[in-house]
Structure formats: structure tokens, C-alpha cells
Amino acid sequence: FSNAKGDAEIAASLALYKVPEATLDADLALVKAVQDLTGSLGGEKTDRAQATGAVNRATDTVEADFGADRDMARTAYGTDAAEYGALGLRGEIPRARAAVLGAAAEFYDTLLDRPALIDPIPGLTPEVVAARRAAVDTAEGADSAQTDETGDVRGASKGRQNAVSDLREESSRVAEIAKRALSDRPDLLAKLGLPAR
Numbered sequence: 001f002s003n004a005k006g007d008a009e010i011a012a013s014l015a016l017y018k019v020p021e022a023t024l025d026a027d028l029a030l031v032k033a034v035q036d037l038t039g040s041l042g043g044e045k046t047d048r049a050q051a052t053g054a055v056n057r058a059t060d061t062v063e064a065d066f067g068a069d070r071d072m073a074r075t076a077y078g079t080d081a082a083e084y085g086a087l088g089l090r091g092e093i094p095r096a097r098a099a100v101l102g103a104a105a106e107f108y109d110t111l112l113d114r115p116a117l118i119d120p121i122p123g124l125t126p127e128v129v130a131a132r133r134a135a136v137d138t139a140e141g142a143d144s145a146q147t148d149e150t151g152d153v154r155g156a157s158k159g160r161q162n163a164v165s166d167l168r169e170e171s172s173r174v175a176e177i178a179k180r181a182l183s184d185r186p187d188l189l190a191k192l193g194l195p196a197r
Contacts, residue, residue, distance in 0.1 A: 001027040001171075003191050004178065010188050013181040019174055027174065030167045037160040044156040048149040055146045058139035059097050065132050066104040067093055069124060073107075076120040083117055086110060101140055108133040 004010045005024040015021070070089055077083040084090070088107055094100050111118050111129045118124050175194055182188045189195070 001031060001174070003193075004174070007188065007191060009185075010178070010182065010192065013185075013188070014174075014178060017177045017181040019177055019181075023174075027167075027170055030163065030170060034160065034163045034167050037156065037163050041153070041156040041160050044149065044153045048146070048153050051142065051146040051149040055097070055139065055142035058135070058142045059100065062104050062132075062135050062139045063093065063100050065135065066100070066107065069121070069132065070107065072122045072124065075122060087117070097143060101136055101143065105133070105136045105140075108136060 001024055004014060004019075005021060005028065011021060011024070014024070070087075070093070073087055074084070074089050077087070077089065079090075087110055088103060094103055108129055111121075111124070112126070112133060115126055118126055118129055175192075178192055179189065179194055182192075182194075
């Protein structure tokens with residue numbers, strides 16, 4: 001499109017075939033849109049990668065602390081104690097991120113709601129439990145941000161795909177017209193990157 005607009009002979013020939021300068025300007029705008037959307041998509045992917053890293057780090061911290069705190073709670077309350085069930089100490093820690101965060105939130109919320117349960121657990125104080133609960137909130141916020149970033153990547157990708165599709169369609173249309181308009185000028189077709197017939 002740049003060569004078509006920049007070469008007076010090509011531009012004049014295309015204008016005779018109803019591809020005026022205004023159309024070439026619009027086509028160049030399509031190229032710019034694809035370039036801009038490609039840059040935006042790259043930026044969104046970077047944001048998503050950073051958000052994924054943040055949620056993974058935050059979740060790993062919660063999971064490690066939660067696992068250790070559950071182990072200590074198990075030393076304080078036997079399997080036959082009512083507290084054992086109330087604190088969700090049966091079974092293993094879930095593997096899925098949302099389930100881990102949900103189980104940790106429930107564990108720490110129960111302790112915060114019943115502070116007397118904290119005292120027998122080695123290593124835990126009300127302040128530590130409050131900090132652990134805040135870490136769960138941080139991880140949940142990071143998870144939400146990562147979900148938002150994933151949506152942004154999808155949106156940017158779809159926008160870029162649409163722009164590329166529009167550009168391909170328009171490029172194909174103008175190329176066919178140029179091949180006809182410049183059929184007797186292989187040198188000008190070559191300038192447009194089109195093979196002569």
C-alpha cells in the first residue's frame with residue numbers, strides 16, 4: 001500500500017480501477033491498526049504473565065503456611081475432637097487453587113471467629129492468624145486480577161484477529177485489481193511485491 005500510494009504511476013493506474021488515494025490511505029490505516037493491535041496484544045500477554053506469576057507466588061505462600069498451620073492444629077486437636085472436624089483437618093489440602101484458597105479462608109476464619117481455638121496450636125497467635133487470613137485475601141485478589149488479564153488477552157487477540165482478517169481481505173482485493181491495472185507493467189507489479197502474470 002505504501003508503494004502503491006508513493007508511486008504516481010501505480011496510484012494513477014489504480015485510481016482508474018476505482019482504488020483512489022483515499023482507499024490506499026484507509027488500507028494503510030488497516031496496516032497501522034494491525035501493528036498497534038499486535039503491540040497491544042503483546043502488552044496484554046506480558047500483563048497476564050506477570051499476573052500469573054503473582055497469583056502463583058501468593059498461592060504458594062498461602063498453601064505452605066496453611067499446610068504447616070494445619071499440621072500444628074492436628075497436634076493440638078486429636079481426630080476424635082470436635083475441633084478437628086470444625087477446623088477441616090480431615091483429609092489432604094485440595095490441589096486446585098480456588099479450593100486451596102477456600103479451605104485456607106475457612107480455616108483462618110474459624111480461628112478468628114473462635115480465638116480460644118488458637119491458643120493450643122503451636123506457632124499460632126491471633127496476630128499470625130490475621131496475617132495468614134490477609135495473605136489469603138491477597139492471593140484471591142491476585143487470582144481475580146489474573147482472570148481479568150486472561151480476559152484482556154482474549155479480547156486483544158480477537159480484535160487483532162479481526163483486523164488481520166480485514167487486512168487480508170482488502171490486500172487480496174487490491175492485489176487482484178493491481179494485477180489487472182498493471183498487467184502490462186511487470187516492473188510496477190514487482191514494486192508492489194506481486195508476481196507478473
